[in-house]
Amino acid sequence: MFHKRLSQFIIVYLLGLAFLFFIKAVLNLSDYVIPSPVEIYDTGLKVFLRYIPDVLNTLSVAIIGHVLSIVMATIVGIISRLSNWMGSFIKTAAFNIQAYPIVAVAPIIFILLGDGLSSRLLIAAMICYFPLLLSFIGILSEPVTDIEHFYVYSGKMRWQLEVKIRAFENMNKLVTVVSGSATLAMVGTIVAEFIGASKGIGYSIRIALYQSDLSKILIALFLIGIFTSLYLAFLEWLGNMLVRNWRAKA
Amino acid sequence: MKNMKNNLRIIVLLVTLIAIIVPSGCGKKDTEMTKVSYRLKWLFNTSVAGDIYADVHGFFAKEGLEVEVKEGGPELDAIKELEMGHAQFGVASADQVIRAVSKGAPIVVLAQLFQINPLQWIYRSDENKINKIEDIKGKTIGITFGGNDEAIMKALILKNGIREEEVSFFSVRYDYTPFYERRVAFWPVYRNAEGVIIGDKLEKAKEPVSFFDPNNYGIHFVANSVITTENMIKQHPETVKKFVTALTEAWNEALNPANLDKTVETIHRFDKDTQLDTIRRQLEITRQLMKPSEKTVFGTIDVNAWKQTERIMLEQKLISAPVNIEKRLWK
Structure with missing residues (x-):
C-alpha cells in the first residue's frame, strides 16, 4: 500500500514537472519563470535535507490537528444526532464557519495566539474539522432501519448501541472521510505557516517565494507530497485493520 | 433578371454603407491606439500616484497608448507576467530584477522610481537613541527573512563592521504586535506608506518615533523600477518611448506641489480606505524619496546604486555570479 501510494505520487509529480518543462520550452521562458531541470537538481541537493525536518514539523502539527478534529467531530457528531434541532443548528454553524476563508481568519488567530504551535494547530484543525463534522453528522444521523428497528421494538436501544450500529454499517465511509481529511489538515498547517508562523515547510515556501525561487518550492512540494502520501497510506492501512477486526468480532 | 438586379442593388448599398461606417465610426480611434498592459508592484496607493495619474488624466492617451494599469500584490510578479506576455510593462524591485537577470530573464530597466x-x-x-550606526548594537531588529529588508540590514551591519551576533533579528510578518509590545525595537516599514500610518498611531499614544534610513549609512539599495522586455524594446521602440514619456510627465505632474490637491484626489479615488490627510503626507514623503532635490530628474537610473545592489546580492549569495546589471539599464 505504501509502495503503491508513493509510486502514484511520484508519477503525478513527474507529469507535473514534465508539463512545466513543456510550457517552458514552448514559450521560451527563462529559468526565472520556470527553473531548468539542472537548477531543480542543484537546488534539491542544497535544500532536500534541510527541508525534511521542516516537513516533519509540519506533518506532526497536521497529525495532532487531525486527531483533535476527529475526536471533536466524533463527540459533536454524536451529540448533534440526539435532537433534530441541535443537529440542524450545528450543521448550519459548521457550514457558516466553513464559508469563511481561512486567510481572512488566520491573521486574527495569529494576533491572539502568536506565531507559535497553537496558531498552526488551530488553523489546521479548523480546516479539516468542519468537513469532518458535516460528514460525521450525516453518517451518525442516518438510521440503519433494518437493524435498529429490532432493538427499538425490543426496548433495548441505547444511544451507545445506536452509534455503534451506524458507525459499523458505515465504517468504509468513515475511513474514507478520515483519510481524506488528512490532506486538509496538512493543507491547513501549511497555509498557517505560510501566512504567519515561523516554522515548518509553509514558512520555507514563503521565504522561497520572497526570493522568487520556484525550484525550492518544487522541492518543498515534492517532500510534502511524499510525506502526505505516507500518512494517507498509513491511515488507509489503519482503517482496513479496524474494519477487518470489527468484522471478525461481529 | 429583375431579381438579380435587385440583389445587386442591395449588395452595392450594403458595401457602400459599410464603406461609410467603418472608417468614420468608433473603430478609428481604437485602431490608432496601442493597447498595452502595465502591472504594478503593489496595490493602488500613494506609491503608484504617477501611474494612476497618467491613466486618469490622459497622459497615456495623449501618446496614443491605451494602458491597462493593473494592481500588484504580494504574490504577483511583474517580471513573470512580462515573460508570459500577460503585460508589456511592469514595476519590480531591484532585487527581483537582478535575480531574474541572473536566471536569464530578458528584462530591461526603463526608469528608477525611487x-x-x-x-x-x-x-x-x-x-532608542541612534546617533551613529554602532548604536543599533544589542537591539532587536525586525527583518523579513528572504525579503530585501534582510539583504539591506545585513549589508548595512557588514559594511559598518558590526557582527550579526551583536544584534538580534526578529522574523517579521504582517502583524505589528511585537513592535507595539516593544519586543522588537526596529520594525521595517515603507516610509511613504505604512510608515506614516504607524507613526501617526504611536504619536497619538505619545510615543515619538523616528525612521532609521540605511541610505544615511552608505547603503543605496535600489527599490522599485519600471521594466519591460528586450523584445519589446527591439520590436516596439516607439511604444516604449511613448510609455516612458507619458509616465515621466505624469509623475512629474503628480509630484509637483502645485498639483497636490489634484494628485491626492486622484489617489483617493483608488485608495478610498486611506484618509485624504494621510495621503497628503504620504505624497509629500514620496516626493522626497523620488525627487530628493529640485534638480533631480524623475526616473533617473542611479547606475552606482544598481551596481552596489548587485554587489550586496552577490556577497550575500543571493545570486551565484555577477550579472553586469548596468547592461540592463535603459539609456
Whole structure:
C-alpha cells in the first residue's frame, strides 16, 4: 500500500514537472519563470535535507490537528444526532464557519495566539474539522432501519448501541472521510505557516517565494507530497485493520 | 433578371454603407491606439500616484497608448507576467530584477522610481537613541527573512563592521504586535506608506518615533523600477518611448506641489480606505524619496546604486555570479 501510494505520487509529480518543462520550452521562458531541470537538481541537493525536518514539523502539527478534529467531530457528531434541532443548528454553524476563508481568519488567530504551535494547530484543525463534522453528522444521523428497528421494538436501544450500529454499517465511509481529511489538515498547517508562523515547510515556501525561487518550492512540494502520501497510506492501512477486526468480532 | 438586379442593388448599398461606417465610426480611434498592459508592484496607493495619474488624466492617451494599469500584490510578479506576455510593462524591485537577470530573464530597466529606498525601520526615538550606526548594537531588529529588508540590514551591519551576533533579528510578518509590545525595537516599514500610518498611531499614544534610513549609512539599495522586455524594446521602440514619456510627465505632474490637491484626489479615488490627510503626507514623503532635490530628474537610473545592489546580492549569495546589471539599464 505504501509502495503503491508513493509510486502514484511520484508519477503525478513527474507529469507535473514534465508539463512545466513543456510550457517552458514552448514559450521560451527563462529559468526565472520556470527553473531548468539542472537548477531543480542543484537546488534539491542544497535544500532536500534541510527541508525534511521542516516537513516533519509540519506533518506532526497536521497529525495532532487531525486527531483533535476527529475526536471533536466524533463527540459533536454524536451529540448533534440526539435532537433534530441541535443537529440542524450545528450543521448550519459548521457550514457558516466553513464559508469563511481561512486567510481572512488566520491573521486574527495569529494576533491572539502568536506565531507559535497553537496558531498552526488551530488553523489546521479548523480546516479539516468542519468537513469532518458535516460528514460525521450525516453518517451518525442516518438510521440503519433494518437493524435498529429490532432493538427499538425490543426496548433495548441505547444511544451507545445506536452509534455503534451506524458507525459499523458505515465504517468504509468513515475511513474514507478520515483519510481524506488528512490532506486538509496538512493543507491547513501549511497555509498557517505560510501566512504567519515561523516554522515548518509553509514558512520555507514563503521565504522561497520572497526570493522568487520556484525550484525550492518544487522541492518543498515534492517532500510534502511524499510525506502526505505516507500518512494517507498509513491511515488507509489503519482503517482496513479496524474494519477487518470489527468484522471478525461481529 | 429583375431579381438579380435587385440583389445587386442591395449588395452595392450594403458595401457602400459599410464603406461609410467603418472608417468614420468608433473603430478609428481604437485602431490608432496601442493597447498595452502595465502591472504594478503593489496595490493602488500613494506609491503608484504617477501611474494612476497618467491613466486618469490622459497622459497615456495623449501618446496614443491605451494602458491597462493593473494592481500588484504580494504574490504577483511583474517580471513573470512580462515573460508570459500577460503585460508589456511592469514595476519590480531591484532585487527581483537582478535575480531574474541572473536566471536569464530578458528584462530591461526603463526608469528608477525611487531615488531613495522607502524601506526604512521605524523605532521609538525616546527609547532608542541612534546617533551613529554602532548604536543599533544589542537591539532587536525586525527583518523579513528572504525579503530585501534582510539583504539591506545585513549589508548595512557588514559594511559598518558590526557582527550579526551583536544584534538580534526578529522574523517579521504582517502583524505589528511585537513592535507595539516593544519586543522588537526596529520594525521595517515603507516610509511613504505604512510608515506614516504607524507613526501617526504611536504619536497619538505619545510615543515619538523616528525612521532609521540605511541610505544615511552608505547603503543605496535600489527599490522599485519600471521594466519591460528586450523584445519589446527591439520590436516596439516607439511604444516604449511613448510609455516612458507619458509616465515621466505624469509623475512629474503628480509630484509637483502645485498639483497636490489634484494628485491626492486622484489617489483617493483608488485608495478610498486611506484618509485624504494621510495621503497628503504620504505624497509629500514620496516626493522626497523620488525627487530628493529640485534638480533631480524623475526616473533617473542611479547606475552606482544598481551596481552596489548587485554587489550586496552577490556577497550575500543571493545570486551565484555577477550579472553586469548596468547592461540592463535603459539609456
